[in-house]
Amino acid sequence: MTKRSGTLSYSRRDALRLMALGGAAGLVAPNLLGKPAFGQTPPSKPTGRIIVGLSQEPTVFNPLMTKIEVDDGVHFSLFDALFRVDPQGVIQPNLATEVPSLKNGGISEDGLRWRIRLRDNVRWHDGAPFTAEDVKFTLELITNPKFRSWRTAGHSLVRDITVVSPQEITWRMEQAFAPYLSFLTETFIVPKHILEKEADPNTAAFNQAPVGTGAFKWGKRLAGDHLELVANPDYFGEGPYVNQLVFKYIPDVTVLYTQFKSGDIDLVGQTYITPDNYQEARKLRDRVVTLVPRPTVEGIYFNLERPQFKELAVRQAVYAAIDRKAILEGLYYGVPSPTETFMPRQSFYHNPNLPVQEFSVKQAREILDKAGWVPGRDGIRAKNGVRLSFTNSTTSGDHLREQVQQFLKQSLAEIGIEMTISNLPAAVIWGDFWGKSQFDTVIVGITYLIGADPDVTNRFHSRAIAAKGGRGSNNAQYVNPEMDALLEQGTRTFDPDERRSIYHKVQELIRRDLPFLPLYQSTAVHGRKSAIQGVVPNPNTRTESWKAASWYRGS
């Protein structure tokens, strides 16, 4: 985890493809290095304003509370975490002065005792000094049973938090949990001196007028429209270089793109430019449009408890029947890249040696014939009274996915499998239907990693099946004792190289057992005005605004 992955940039083939598309890679590469294009330098004091357009409205400003993706950009700008994960997946100190490891003694050999040293030059936006007490308060608030914190994984293992000095804090972990470092990169520290006075932290005034340590301070908000943050001139880190950072809510992706074209917004944030507009957007004047890999992997999830899918042969046959190339190039305009694993290609832990899916209807039929699935009178295969018929669901209104479904339906009919489509609105499908595994199959995009940590216990451990009373999100209901053992070993191991071989094995098992069929790794189409400089995408965070402190307006 503390190793440079070195693979963030595109593979050679991808780079060539992108060059062929018009040199987009040439625009991506300098950004990834974090150097401003055209040799410009940021202004000496904060100047101007940058408007980020978002297709969902940020409404949660207490960074520890139940939130959605789009709130993240605001939190990264207002607050700081102890650490921050950089675009290469390396964890860097932020409020802490160093990243604890076994080597520097910050984490004990058994992984149970942690010691964090903090900066002594950080102040809250109201002028009060930031100390270890704030860190202790934050970690305790997260596990306070009355508080609506959005997730408690990792934090619930922390015991005996001790403030050694204003700049040093220690705690003990109930069990060794290597991914905790990555959880801490997304755990923003909140001020004790303000929140301790509140009777109910869920309804505190702070939640609507937050005070952080970040590069930007709370400005004002017009609900349903936009949020204005202003520069924090006393910020301890780099920047900020703009006076005002505005998050503008534009509730429709088409209108979002229109306002990018018309110049009303400077930068397209979530949910970015849709792939169908990519070709046009690239040709816009005075705009920089780039393809940025995201950690989300799109795939077809099986519910392995359904009798149709218990047999590996069926999953293999379905995979072989998918013409992935046609889907990606025909429907997604070649924007995303194919993958064989849940691990983003940019990750240090990505296993590049997995077998590559080959589209072959003939092979798909052979697999099913061999496994004893024979076509019935209606042409649909069956075995021991189980018909190879199932429904496929996804978020209704997602036109691209709906086209993928139509395509799959036809492909599968050719090999004697009947697929019916039954889509549900987002507010319905991702509730119990997904969480408690009430589906047959689902097309879904999942971000498997927390920060850059490779742990996937939550997704593939047999104790993580919510439908069977488990605590996690193993929605495929995948059970494999070998996998359980590997995942447990992985969370206890701190050495990156050792972990790499563990998670390579994890990926091999998933590729072999196919609890889900990987379709592609997502790529976001980012867009900004050419004048906006210092923008560095980070596939290890959920937001384009993970470091707005380094943005500035060039000429």
Add this chain to the structure above:
Amino acid sequence: MRAFLLSRLSQSLVLLVIVSIIGFVILNLTPGGPLAQHGLAPGMTQADIDRIQEQLGLNRPLWIQYLDWAWRLLQGDWGRSFRDGTSVTTVIGRHLFATLLLMGTSTAIAIAIGTWIGIRGATHRYSLFDYLATIGAMVALSIPTFWFGLVGIYIFSLRLGWVPAGNMYTIGDGSVLNFLHHLILPSIVLSLVHVAVWSRYMRTATLDVISQDFVKTARAKGLSERRVLMKHVVGNALLPMITLAGMQLPSILTGALVTETVFTWPGMGRLFLDSLGYSDYPVVMGLLMFSAVLVVLGNLIADIVVAVVDPRIRLA
């Protein structure tokens, strides 16, 4: 009058209770629920989701949740948004002003123009003007407003550049002029449908009055045509329009669902759509009750006003 008011008020209360029960039940029976949006959040486990469900009180029996909600509402507590924890009244208050300005302007335009078209259509029946007005109204009524909005944006913003493509004002420019500039296109687009409705009603109402005996008497008295029209025809024709105005009152405050989205206008209509999308039950219920009360009030006010201005009607 008092007896009338009392009976109307008690009827209204029963109606509001029924509306609230139906709304609450339908909302809660929809599968998915407010935590579905977190179903894909990385690192968030089913255990986290179950915990938050309990913290929000969503795992209690439905009837207890309803009674709890209704009891608090009676005490003036509308609840708190699931999304950001602010009180529902605050959330509504933040969006009310934007809607009031947009809908108020468009309704005012609609009433002024609609009344004029209606009267002129009636007094010049079967003229070219009347035919054009009729066709225009049919077109305006049959084409969805958001389509007009998109066409308007395409022509007047993107092509001609006369007006902004949306938003309430330019960020960083809070001047009244800038705001009015942004108000032009959405208020005209929204008023189109209202003009259509209003002019048709006004035309019919005017035609009803114009053939009455007292109008003939007025003409026979030798009053000028203008005076006949203004004093005897329009005054009487406007009476049924009061009821129509009463029915439009709620829409002035509850906003336009789609048009507000097309023009990125931060009003009540969009708040309703967003809250529905996030299954933010307290806000959705708050908006539902708010508009139900307005519908009841609008009708009540219209009835009273009609009775007051028209001495022939006695409320009993």
